[in-house]
Amino acid sequence: xxxxxxxxxxxxxxxxxxxxxxxxxxxxxxxxxxxxxxxxxxxxxxxxxxxxxxxxxxxxxxxxxxxxxxxxxxxxxxxxxxxxxxxxxxxxxxxxxxxxxxxxxxxxxxxxxxxxxxxxxxxxxxxxxxxxxxxxxxxxxxxxxxxxxxxxxxxxxxxxxxxxxxxxxxxxxxxxxxxxxxxxxxxxxxxxxxxxxxxxxxxxxxxxxxxxxxxxxxxxxxxxxxxxxxxxxxxxxxxxxxxxxxxx
Amino acid sequence: xxxxxxxxxxxxxxxxxxxxxxxxxxxxxxxxxxxxxxxxxxxxxxxxxxxxxxxxxxxxxxxxxxxxxxxxxxxxxxxxxxxxxxxxxxxxxxxxxxxxxxxxxxxxxxxxxxxxxxxxxxxxxxxxxxxxxxxxxxxxxxxxxxxxxxxxxxxxxxxxxxxxxxxxxxxxxxxxxxxxxxxxxxxxxxxxxxxxxxxxxxxxxxxxxxxxxxxxxxxxxxxxxxxxxxxxxxxxxxxxxxxxxxxxxxxxxxxxxxxxxxxxxxxxxxxxxxxxxxxxxxxxxx
Numbered sequence: 001x002x003x004x005x006x007x008x009x010x011x012x013x014x015x016x017x018x019x020x021x022x023x024x025x026x027x028x029x030x031x032x033x034x035x036x037x038x039x040x041x042x043x044x045x046x047x048x049x050x051x052x053x054x055x056x057x058x059x060x061x062x063x064x065x066x067x068x069x070x071x072x073x074x075x076x077x078x079x080x081x082x083x084x085x086x087x088x089x090x091x092x093x094x095x096x097x098x099x100x101x102x103x104x105x106x107x108x109x110x111x112x113x114x115x116x117x118x119x120x121x122x123x124x125x126x127x128x129x130x131x132x133x134x135x136x137x138x139x140x141x142x143x144x145x146x147x148x149x150x151x152x153x154x155x156x157x158x159x160x161x162x163x164x165x166x167x168x169x170x171x172x173x174x175x176x177x178x179x180x181x182x183x184x185x186x187x188x189x190x191x192x193x194x195x196x197x198x199x200x201x202x203x204x205x206x207x208x209x210x211x212x213x214x215x216x217x218x219x220x221x222x223x224x225x226x227x228x229x230x231x232x233x234x235x236x237x238x239x240x241x242x243x244x245x246x247x248x
Numbered sequence: 249x250x251x252x253x254x255x256x257x258x259x260x261x262x263x264x265x266x267x268x269x270x271x272x273x274x275x276x277x278x279x280x281x282x283x284x285x286x287x288x289x290x291x292x293x294x295x296x297x298x299x300x301x302x303x304x305x306x307x308x309x310x311x312x313x314x315x316x317x318x319x320x321x322x323x324x325x326x327x328x329x330x331x332x333x334x335x336x337x338x339x340x341x342x343x344x345x346x347x348x349x350x351x352x353x354x355x356x357x358x359x360x361x362x363x364x365x366x367x368x369x370x371x372x373x374x375x376x377x378x379x380x381x382x383x384x385x386x387x388x389x390x391x392x393x394x395x396x397x398x399x400x401x402x403x404x405x406x407x408x409x410x411x412x413x414x415x416x417x418x419x420x421x422x423x424x425x426x427x428x429x430x431x432x433x434x435x436x437x438x439x440x441x442x443x444x445x446x447x448x449x450x451x452x453x454x455x456x457x458x459x460x461x462x463x464x465x466x467x468x469x470x471x472x473x474x475x476x477x478x479x480x481x482x483x484x485x486x487x488x489x490x491x492x493x494x495x496x497x498x499x500x501x502x503x504x505x506x507x508x509x510x511x512x513x514x515x516x517x518x519x520x521x522x523x524x525x526x527x528x529x530x531x532x533x534x
Contacts, residue, residue, distance in 0.1 A: 090450070
């Protein structure tokens with residue numbers, strides 16, 4: 001995490017690339033909060049509070065640097081349950097929560113009943129800014145849960161595993177969400193698997209400079225990543241696509 | 249006072265040894281669970297990037313440990329303490345309550361039976377008061393979904409009466425149907441009451457799912473539906489339409505055909521081939 005803080009170059013708020021003021025303010029905020037923290041748990045809380053405050057302040061990503069469609073990978077059974085409740089009905093949502101209906105089959109039922117105009121509850125993610133990626137040449141297979149979760153360096157790889165991890169994909173038009181920005185250490189929070197974007201000014205000719213890129217685990221290729229404002233699930237252009245369970 | 253640092257014990261296969269929780273004591277577990285379910289955990293960070301449900305890791309841990317593991321028993325006792333605390337705090341809703349209830353929806357915890365049974369009884373007695381006590385209908389519904397897992401209405405069980413009362417309330421009838429049985433066979437005796445209580449704009453979609461699940465689970469629907477001939481006619485028609493839509497043989501129409509055909513043969517003396525053809529044509533008519 002210290003390396004990530006040292007490498008962070010895109011935490012600039014609404015200023016130009018290269019402006020250090022926002023990062024300095026973030027570090028000062030961390031230092032001020034840490035002074036009062038007496039134990040590791042308290043230090044963690046202080047850091048996360050500072051991160052929350054500085055989320056969504058990465059350099060703006062230009063619309064022309066993004067494709068027409070964004071993808072987001074989710075592990076949330078709660079989100080599937082909320083979608084099922086609205087489109088398939090309450091008994092399906094209850095069965096999913098109780099484990100009588102598998103998330104795989106819930107995705108099938110959602111595909112058959114898909115009508116985003118009937119969705120009034122639920123958001124793409126749980127934080128004010130959410131991570132998204134997109135298709136690009138040489139991308140990791142979108143059908144392989146293990147490979148995709150490692151290509152995205154999802155934080156559950158940092159901890160002992162259980163058999164509960166699943167992965168599904170949400171797709172939506174880029175123009176349906178606001179505020180695309182470079183992800184920064186503030187969005188990464190306590191996760192050390194995050195990789196800050198290279199210290200390069202965004203240039204259209206150099207795709208690697210136009211958004212963040214993950215530091216993949218294993219042999220997989222890096223995925224592009226941005227953050228944008230959270231939005232209603234009604235922006236989704238298709239039903240959630242089941243990818244798979246992550247083997248323990 | 250300084251909080252004791254937690255040291256996780258990871259097995260060779262990468263899974264967590266639950267005994268490391270047991271070693272920390274229940275006070276530490278309570279503080280950890282409260283923070284983890286609220287979304288903050290330095291030891292087992294929650295993946296906000298993928299919108300991870302905070303309870304997911306704990307569900308995995310409990311399933312992996314098994315109900316008899318001492319660590320699982322400690323966590324169950326802490327869960328009950330937090331439920332009691334939530335009851336004291338109501339109508340305030342602490343940030344950990346929703347994930348805690350979702351945890352109780354996914355893992356059976358014997359110790360919580362009384363708590364959920366009491367909430368179920370209170371809701372059956374006065375749903376509006378229960379809703380007010382928990383601030384909103386959403387929290388109350390989360391409690392009742394967890395009650396389906398922890399205090400189901402099996403035959404001769406004490407929660408059954410409360411579920412039967414809720415079966416007649418439009419806001420809770422689908423929850424009650426789930427509380428009274430997991431399979432289609434178990435739900436069948438209550439299906440007609442559910443159909444009458446369920447708001448019309450919801451019931452076809454919900455029935456469609458119930459039939460889908462029964463077909464998917466390969467339940468012997470034909471033998472079950474033989475016990476449902478007294479269902480209201482619109483429910484019988486709806487079941488047939490759903491069976492047809494899902495590629496199965498409509499049941500009640502076939503019953504009607506065989507009964508009508510046999511009666512006509514006795515009473516009219518018309519040729520059997522003619523009657524069967526006529527019945528088939530009328531069954532196919534829109």
